[in-house]
Amino acid sequence: MMRAAIVEAVIEPAALIAEVSAETNGAISMFLGTVRSLNNERDVGGIEYSAYSQMAESEMSAILVEASSRFGIRHAVIEHRVGTLRVGDVSIAVVVAAPHRAPALDATRYIVDETKVRAPIWKLEHYTDGAREWVGAGATG
C-alpha cells in the first residue's frame, strides 16, 4: 500500500507503522520532522503550515511511485500536517516498510528529500519576539 496525505489532525506515528506493516516486511523505517525552537538563531514560537493541498498530495503520491520504482518498496505512507503547529509537534511523517533495511532506509530519505523540494507547502514562522516570516521567501522561484 502507498498513501500520501495532507492532514490537519495530529500525526500518529504508531498508526502509520501499523498501516505499512506486513508479514513479508522485516524492516520499518520512519522519519519524523518536528518543529524546533531555534531557526537561524531566532526563537521560534510556532509555525503555520499551509499547502496547495491537491497538488501537494499529487506530488507526494508521484514521489512514492518513484520510490517504489527506484527501491522496490511497496509499503509507504507520507503525511504532512498543515495548520498551526507548536514547538515539538510533528509536521511530517514518512514510514516505509520493506523486506530488508537498505531499501526501507534509502526510500525514506528519498521521499523526505523530494517532498521538501517539490511539494507546494509553505511555512510561516512565528518568533517569540512577535515577528513572523515566510521561510524561503528570500529565494526566487
Added chain:
Amino acid sequence: MTITVRLFASYAEKLGATEMTLDLEEGSTVADALRQVASMPGGSHLPPSPLVAINLSYARPASALSRGDELAIIPPVAGG
C-alpha cells in the same frame, strides 16, 4: 478565455487575494498571465519567473494555457 489563478503564502499576502479570474486572449501562455498579475497592486513583488503549475502539474513560462485552466503561482516551497 478565462482562467483561474491561485495564489499562496507570501504571494497571496502581497496581492491580497488567494484566487482570481483572468481574461486572456486565446493562445496565451503562462508568461502572458504572469505579466497581467504583475501589473496588479502588489504584483510587482512577484519575482520575474516564479514557480508555476497548471492544473496541479508544474509548468513553465512558455507553457500554453487553455480555457478553464487553473494556474497556480507558487512561492518558494518549504515543506517538511
